[in-house]
Amino acid sequence: MVRPCPPRPGLALAAMLLVATPAAVVSADAPPPVPAPPDIPAKIRLEDALRIQSERSLALASADATVASAAAQARIAGALPNPTLGFGVGKSWDCPGGGCENPVWSGSLGDQGALAFVVTGVRGLAVDTAEQGLKAATASRSDVLRNQTSLLKQQFVNMVIAARALQFTREEASLAEETVALARKRLQAGAMSEADVARLEVLQLQLEQAVDRAAQATRQARAALAQTLGVRPAPVEFEADGPEFSSALLPPRLSGATQASLTEEARRSRPDLDAVRAQVEQGRLSASLARRQLVPQFALQLSYTQQGSPGNYFTPPTGTVGLSVPLPVLYQQQGQVGQAEAATRLAEVALAKLEAQITAEVAIAWSAMVAARSAAQRGEQRLLERSRTARDLVRLQYTKGAASLLEHLDAQRVHINNQIDYLFSLAAYWTAVFQLEQAVGTTFLP
Numbered sequence: 001m002v003r004p005c006p007p008r009p010g011l012a013l014a015a016m017l018l019v020a021t022p023a024a025v026v027s028a029d030a031p032p033p034v035p036a037p038p039d040i041p042a043k044i045r046l047e048d049a050l051r052i053q054s055e056r057s058l059a060l061a062s063a064d065a066t067v068a069s070a071a072a073q074a075r076i077a078g079a080l081p082n083p084t085l086g087f088g089v090g091k092s093w094d095c096p097g098g099g100c101e102n103p104v105w106s107g108s109l110g111d112q113g114a115l116a117f118v119v120t121g122v123r124g125l126a127v128d129t130a131e132q133g134l135k136a137a138t139a140s141r142s143d144v145l146r147n148q149t150s151l152l153k154q155q156f157v158n159m160v161i162a163a164r165a166l167q168f169t170r171e172e173a174s175l176a177e178e179t180v181a182l183a184r185k186r187l188q189a190g191a192m193s194e195a196d197v198a199r200l201e202v203l204q205l206q207l208e209q210a211v212d213r214a215a216q217a218t219r220q221a222r223a224a225l226a227q228t229l230g231v232r233p234a235p236v237e238f239e240a241d242g243p244e245f246s247s248a249l250l251p252p253r254l255s256g257a258t259q260a261s262l263t264e265e266a267r268r269s270r271p272d273l274d275a276v277r278a279q280v281e282q283g284r285l286s287a288s289l290a291r292r293q294l295v296p297q298f299a300l301q302l303s304y305t306q307q308g309s310p311g312n313y314f315t316p317p318t319g320t321v322g323l324s325v326p327l328p329v330l331y332q333q334q335g336q337v338g339q340a341e342a343a344t345r346l347a348e349v350a351l352a353k354l355e356a357q358i359t360a361e362v363a364i365a366w367s368a369m370v371a372a373r374s375a376a377q378r379g380e381q382r383l384l385e386r387s388r389t390a391r392d393l394v395r396l397q398y399t400k401g402a403a404s405l406l407e408h409l410d411a412q413r414v415h416i417n418n419q420i421d422y423l424f425s426l427a428a429y430w431t432a433v434f435q436l437e438q439a440v441g442t443t444f445l446p
Contacts, residue, residue: 035061037232043241046156047446049229050149056230059148063141070130070137077130078123081112092307092314102308104315110301120297125289132282139278142271150438152228153445154431159221160242161427166214168419173207176412180204196405203409207416244445248376248429251444254436259366262440266358269441273358276351283344290336296325361439369432376429379422391415 035056041048054060086108092100117123180200186192226236267273301322307315394411397403437444 032061032064034058035230038230040226040229040231040236040238042237043239045241046153046244049152049156049225049240050446052229053148053152054145057148057228058230059144060141063144067134067137067141070134074127074130074134077126080114080117080123083114084108084110084112086110095314100307100314102312102314104305104307106303106305108301108303110299113297113299115300116297120292120295122289122292122295122297125285125292129282129285129289132278132285136275136278136282139271139275143275146271146438146441148228149443150434152225153434153437155221155225155228156240156242157245157427157430157434159218159225159240160245161423161430162214162218162221163240165420165423166211166218168423169207169210169214172416173204173211176200176204176207199405199409203412210416210420245426245430247380248373248426250373251433253442253444254433259363262366262436263359263362265442266362266440267355270354270358271441273351273354276347276354279347280344280351283340283347286340287337287344290333290340293333293336294328296328298323298325358439362436365432365436365439369429369436372425372429372432375425376422379418379425383418384422387415387418 035058038052038056040052086106088104088106090104090106092104094100180197183192183197183200187194187197222238222240223235225240226238301324303320303322304317305315305320306317307313391411391414394403394408398405398408433444
């Protein structure tokens with residue numbers, strides 16, 4: 001009787017080493033963790049707010065995770081299939097000549113199409129396609145920063161102007177309170193009628209309502225700014241310090257700029273344009289990749305078989321080299337090609353729409369900035385000064401009996417309305433500046 005023989009030591013050792021040795025593990029760069037809530041100083045300047053946003057913005061953290069995902073997809077696209085290793089043992093029976101009672105040892109090694117993945121160019125196209133996706137994700141992250149920065153600046157200005165409006169209405173309300181107290185004394189002395197005192201009290205109550213509205217606007221602006229900065233979960237009390245927004249000065253970078261020059265700059269600078277252009281190129285590469293996959297993706301395979309041992313082989317050591325090739329006779333990637341071409345067309349349409357949208361956004365923001373700056377400068381240069389002078393002169397005339405109470409109240413209301421209108425115009429001007437920044441894709445301040 002022939003005794004079974006163990007497999008050849010060389011084959012067994014090679015199989016054991018391949019199975020026991022772990023492949024090198026390359027860990028992908030993990031996206032940054034969720035930002036912790038920021039520490040907001042009691043008085044915050046625009047530069048501080050922008051720094052906090054860049055470090056703690058939840059919107060940017062979400063965009064960073066999207067970029068990390070796209071980077072991982074790029075790694076996946078370039079990854080080669082792992083080879084396959086097979087090892088088996090079997091037994092034959094019912095052989096008339098004898099000797100088949102010896103074990104059958106077999107081993108195989110296949111490349112899983114790794115060689116074809118490289119030489120047919122599929123890997124290169126897959127990597128290029130994924131890199132365009134990464135480029136689009138990176139540009140989209142820059143676009144998130146563009147929009148978030150504009151939003152933060154507008155909210156910062158709203159808070160600064162709301163605080164100025166609150167300060168002004170408080171001063172006017174305090175002055176009205178003193179006026180009413182003086183009027184009541186004059187009423188007791190018989191030097192003023194009760195109707196005149198009532199008119200002064202109405203003005204005081206109107207100003208107190210204006211104070212309440214201004215305080216509410218300040219709280220709302222603070223809450224909106226805190227949300228953009230990533231404050232959670234408890235509200236934070238802070239003030240916005242923005243002396244640069246005290247007038248309608250033109251930022252130096254806007255000096256000499258025109259609507260046409262800013263539109264041209266927007267076509268060069270807008271990150272969302274870069275993102276859509278990358279999506280167009282990604283669609284084209286995806287279509288090329290789908291067509292390239294029509295090239296048969298062959299797979300190589302090596303195998304070894306033996307039954308028995310030296311001197312007593314039932315089946316001698318046998319090595320084979322195999323090649324398997326899929327035949328694209330039933331399906332030729334029509335669906336994948338059509339899908340990629342449709343995605344390309346959609347991206348091209350989105351690109352054309354975005355170009356038209358950018359032109360309109362720059363025009364609208366430019367027009368709003370010019371109009372608001374004109375109104376704010378009119379208030380700064382003439383209207384507020386003349387309004388204040390008129391109010392003070394009428395008040396002086398009223399105290400001397402040379403002007404009526406109605407004239408005094410009218411001058412006071414006109415001055416208050418002019419001041420509030422000016423603050424609205426100033427807020428509208430700086431809002432338009434930052435909307436123009438957003439439309440162009442750049443920064444004018446700071």
